[in-house]
Structure formats: C-alpha cells, structure tokens
Amino acid sequence: MAASQAANLVEKAVGHSDNASVTTDVSNYAKGTYGEETGEKIKATVWQGKNSVEVVEMPKPRVVDEGDVIVKVTGSTICGSDLHLYHGVIPQLEKGDVLGHEFCGVVERVGPTVKNVKAGDRVVAAFPIACGECRNCQKKLTSACERTNENSITNAMYGKRTAGIFGYSHFTGGFAGGQAEYVRVPYGDVNLLQLPDDVPDEKGLYLSDVLATAYHCVVDTGVEKGDVVAIWGAGPIGQMAVEFSFSQGATRVILIDGGAGAWRLDYIKSKIPKLETVDFSNLPKGESITSQLKKIVPGGPDVALECAAGEYAKGWAHYFEILLGMETDTSEILNEMITSVRPFARIGITGVYAGYANHFNIGALMQTGIRLIGNGQAPVQKYWEHLLELIRQDEINPLDMVTHRVQLDDMAELYAAFERRQEGMQKVYVTTRFSHPPAAGSPELTKL
Template sequence: MQAASNAAQHAMGDYPTVVHPEYKPRQDGGTMKALAWFGTRDVRLVEAPIPDITEPDDVILKVTGTTICGSDLHLYNGEIINLQKGDILGHEFMGVVDRVGPNVKNLQPGERVVASFQIACGECSYCEQKLSSFCDRTNPSSLQNAMYGHRDAGFFGYSHFTGGFPGGQAEYVRVPKGNVNLLPVPDEIPDEKAIYLSDILPTSYHNVMDTGVSEGDVVGVWGLGPIGQCVAKWAQLKGASRIIGIDRVPERLAFAREKLGIETLDFSVHKDVVKRLQELVPGGLDVAMDCGTFHQPKTLVHKVEKALMLETDVSEIVNEMIMSVKKGGRCGIIAAYAGYTNHFNIGALMEKGVRLIGNGQAPVHKWWKEILNDYIIPGKFDPSFIITHRVPLDDFPKLYEAFDKREGGVEKVFVETQFSSPPSVGCPTTTRVSEWAKV
C-alpha cells in the first residue's frame, strides 16, 4: 500500500488515507475505515477507498462483524514475513452482500454470509476434495513455495506470504471467488454464532477430527486461547473422558474450568509440564494438541536463539506433547508455526511410535457446512460461549494491544461496524477497550 496525506475530515473521524495497489476503488467513490499494519506493534485505523468488483467472480461485502485472531498477533509482533506498510489486516469476518460480479449466480445483494479465511479457487484437485487451505491457484508467493516446497491457499489480511489480499478488519471487503468462499447464514442464526465459521470453529474442529479424538480418550490441550477452548469443547462432544488444559494466564485457566469444566495445569506453577502430566496421567495422554503460539519461548536457550534469529519457532510445546503421550499416542499441531526450530526431540518421536500430525491451516470448506448444520443450528454447539467482549471498529488499535497483553480476561472479541446488528440476547454488549484494559 502507499500512504498519502488527506486533509479532508472523514465523516467518522480523522484518519490517514491508504490506497492498496490491488484495489479497484468504487467508481462512485466513497471511503471506509480499515485497520492497517505499519510496523511492529504499530497498527492504525485508516481511511481507504471502498473496493469495487475487479474480477467477474468477486463479491463485495459490507462487514457486519469482524474480530482479532491469536494468529494476528504474529503480524502485530512482526513475526510474519512479507508484510508491507498499509496492509489491511483481518481474516475472520462476515457480512452482507453488497455487490456481485457477473459470474456470481449463487448469491444476491442483501444476503448474509460468512467468509472463509482462506481464498480457494473451487476448481483445483485440492478444492474438489474441499481441502480449501491447500488450494493450488490463489497464492502467488514464490517465497512460501521456496520455504515449504509448495504453497497454501491465499489468505485474507495475512501478509504477502499468503497472497497480499486486503483483509476483513474493515467496513468493506472484496472477496475473490466469492461464489466459492462465502457461506450463506440462516436468518435465525445471529452474527455472534456465525462469524467464527470463518476460522476458529473449522480450525478447532479440524484439529480434533484430524487427531482422531474418540470416546474415552484422555486429551491434553496446550494453549487455552479461543482455539484451545473450542478444541476442548469439541473433544467433549466427541466423548473424551478427560481433558487437561495447559496455560499460564489465570483468566484463561479459570474460563476453561468454569465454562467447560475441564482440568487445568498452570505451567507457571508446574514448570515441568511433562513431569506433572505423568503424575496426573501415569499411562500417558491418548492425544495431545498444540493450540498455543510459537512466539513466546519459555527457556533461556530458545529466547537467545530467537533473539539471534537462529530459529523462527520453538519446539518446547511439541517436545512436551511427544513426551506426555503414551506409546503410539497422537499429537496434533494446529498452532501457527512459520519456519524452523531447534532442539526437536526426534528420538522420542521415533522410539515411542508417536503420530505427529501437522494439522495445517484448517480446510474451512471441508467442515463449515457440517458445523453449521449439525451443531450450531440444532444447538449442540453454541459458539457465543467464547465471546468475552464486543467493541467498536474504532477501538481496533487498542484491542490489539490489550489482546497481546491478555488483559481484561479477553478471549474472543466481536468487533462491530456501522453495519452491525445490535448485540444478540445473552451476548456481550458494546464497551470501549479503555473500560476493561489498561491500554
């Protein structure tokens, strides 16, 4: 993006103006609020042109709900490569169809939809299997191809490493392949229950399904952010006999105990997680799932190696999982790792016969209809349990800071725009971040 000064006062406030090179601004003009990245821990609300149809299968959405995801913190903290100043962030959002391209026949203006965080073409061999995160055609990043041997699909608002697509922390979004990447939402399902079909619900469900959690399993969940909390909930629904959540944030540990009724392990108290788990589960866990984060090393050696750029990620949680599961146990990684790590316990992996599964970026298209039709609509899974706060779009910069510091008991936030409906019954009402966080 290229930043340009703009002396004109925006109707809703004074913001710098940015213009993204991929944007085709709407012919009748108009600007929108959007959250853009300008550097490490530097995100700003900006004024950007409202996008228009660029390709015949595009859809333009008015955003009615957006949010911040734990993986957005990797962008915020400057740990994801190929970010450019002015990039509009956000990959988890929903809205109302505003405009459709001439090739879009399955959606109409005014229809409520939720967007897949990944952009799938709908036609390649992976898309034909509903493995939308593996789409071969929508991410042009040669760097990702060089690092991983192949490319994932393009993602909204997640750097040029994933295609450079402007994201959904904005009032409007252009959705490429909108006929493929938008799911209609029934009128009886409020936004608070639908928005997370965009990411955390398919992601957490995929983690549980891919690792084969089944009746009677003893499960360990590393990281009790929104993904970890949802993973624990899905594991309960799949019949796990015992679930132990591992974290160090008091509010998250309390949330898991009170909302889900699971056991918890505070690794700031029990610093030797493996030893404590072996005491709690002498035979070993059946399944261990990494729902945490790669950017907070525990030990001095990893802190030094990360600071010196000798590794991008740390192997501590993965090693703990391998050591904690029983022989022949299953370990799933849904946490967002980016590059390389040191001190990986490959010996224990081999000798114990552990199945280490890189769950990958979850294939949203494979699961979102199943989750909506089999769980949300019948009331078997109410995603709104994870929402702790609702804030206006103007508060996004402060929200990033509060979310990064885990202040105010924040788990998942519903961020409203000028197009949002009022809060649903039983869901948080609108507050300002300054009311509950010291930022």
C-alpha cells in the same frame, strides 16, 4: 522482522510463480486501481510496523475479477494468530496492509460470474481463499488451494502450495482483510456461506475460523471415544477444542496454560466443569508439565493438541535464537508434548508455526512411535455447513467464547489488550457502522 522485510525484496526480485487464477496482492485498496476512484471512503485496520496498527481511511474496494464479491462487513474479530502479524514474525507483511481473516457481513455487489450469492445476502467468509476447482479443492482441502497464492517464497519454503488467506501478508497472497468496513472476496461462490435468519452474526462470524480450526484439530488428529486428551493453549481455539474433544468421546480433557493467560483456565472451566487444568506458571518446585501430566494420567495422555503457537519462547536459548533469526519458532511446546504422551500417541499441531525450529526432540518422536500431525490451516469450507447445523441445533454455542463487543475504531487498543492477554478478554466481536443491534446473549459494547 528484518528477515521478513528481506523476504519481500527477494520475492520482488524473483517474481511470482504465475499459478494464480485470481488477482493477488490486493492488500490495500489505496494501491493501484483496486479501489473505487470516487465515492465514499471506508475505515480499515492496517499494519504500520511491529506492534503498531491503525484504523485509516482508504477507497472502497471494487470488483476486480469476475468471481469477486464485495461484502459490507457487519462483524469481525481478532485472533491469536493476528498477534504473529502484530509482532512482525510472519514473512512479507507490508506497511499499510489491511488485517483480519475472520468476518461476516452483507453482500453489496457481485461479479458477473457469481451464482450462489446475491446482493442483500447475509454471509460469513472462510479465512482460506479457495478456487473450488483445483485438485486439492476438489478433495475439500481448501486451505491448500493451488490457484490463490502465487508467492514464490511460500512455495520454496514448504515445497508445495498453500491457499491465499485474508489479511495475512503477501506470504499468503496479499489479500486485504476483514477488520474493515468493506472487503473484496475472491471466488465468492466458494468462499462465502449464507447465514440463515436464526443464526445471528455474533454466532455465524466464528464459522470463518475458530470453530472450523478447533474442530479440524480434533478430528484430523483423530480424537476417539475413550481418549485422554491434553491441550496446550487456553485461548478460544483451545476452548472449542476442549468442547469438540468431549463431543468426539474423550473421557478426560486436560487444558494447559499459564502466565498472563492463566485466568483463562478458570474461565473455560466455568463453561465446561468436567475439564481438568494445569497452570504451568504455578507448578510444584521441581515439577514440569511432563511430570505433572504423567502423575495426572499414568503413562501419559493418548492425544496432545497444540493450540498455542511457536513464537513464544520459554527459555533463553530459544529467545535469543528467535531474536537473532536463527529460528522462526521454538520447539519447546512440541518437545513437552512428545515427552508427555504415552508411546504411539497422536499429536496435532494447529498453533501457527512459520518456518524452522531448533532442538527438536526427533529421537523421542521416532523411538516412542509418536504420530506427529501437522493439522495445517483448517479447510473451513469442508466443515462449515456441519458446524452451522450444530449452532442451529444448540449443540454448540459460539457465544460461550465471546466476552467483549468493541468498535472498529478501537482496533489499536484491542490489539494491545489482546497482546497482554487482558484478564477477562477471550473472544471479541468487532462492530462497524453497519452492524446489527446485539443479539441475545451477546456482550454489551465496551469502549477500550
């Protein structure tokens, strides 16, 4: 937490890199001249400090750049990666920043150069903000856009550019997020997808992140016909990674979770009966995840997918090293994966890792020929038209993940419930005053 705030001071001292072709650091419409001076106020979820969020009022966003689109939000959600912000472990989050990187809504106003969307269109936003024109965007690697994040520390740490991301700190450009009633979408022609009438918001919303992230994890890691796949993390992305692994031809999929999240194993198995599960908090005495997987799959799985994240330390050494700022992420899950899979297997990392991890078993990686693949933030725009068609053809049903429908006013309680992995809460649909009535199959409204 202290390191995160220190990073803000360093960034201000060093200055931005001036590579962005869009106005960055519009993280709160009450700052500067980024909100409308008069007229209605909007509600938005803002970070107020470690483990603290509030729904506050602020000015309505306005068009800042010519390609901006102002979207009236009809649905948003909370993601496991939002908890990294909640905990204060993502660098350069500032008090008052608007959170949320997954949202859908209706276009209200467009900038003068916008051509693909118009007022009244139903749309979903991609969480990575792309320009559509740079070298990486031309290759559809939109999450590595070179022109939407001019943060100097990000570039220095990673040695390359990453795209801006909605609601995910100044480390990723400082863009206000979508857990709000309105949101400014830069480069709206690139970062918004129109939703057809036969796809309700409760399904279309999840094209913004979870569906594309899970699909990218599976195809980028190279799950093939006949593979045995092990997946760490039974949240919504892990759930969809199970489904996509089977659709890519995997013969067996084994899902690993435990502790407060162990209930999710049974939840997902009820949706996908052929799934196999391992509860790490209920292993036989003397057994480990590695030994269990070797018993279940002689020689070990062909593919391992990390859908959990690096901030959750299991052992005391990593717990204190993270606490003292000696590392940002634990290597424990990565080491489990390396020792669990067969030689020359493939490992994909989709769970968020911010920076550095100690005690990484690089020897086992090299000596056994493991292919370690950082999947990166998903290039949503590469996949979302294909995934939209899968939804329309009923080949995937995002509502299989959705267990709750709550109001924007309840975001503080929702973050707390998500933090404790409240039993029965998998994926949530967050409504605003502009939301449509619940679609068929959507959960009824719950008051938290």
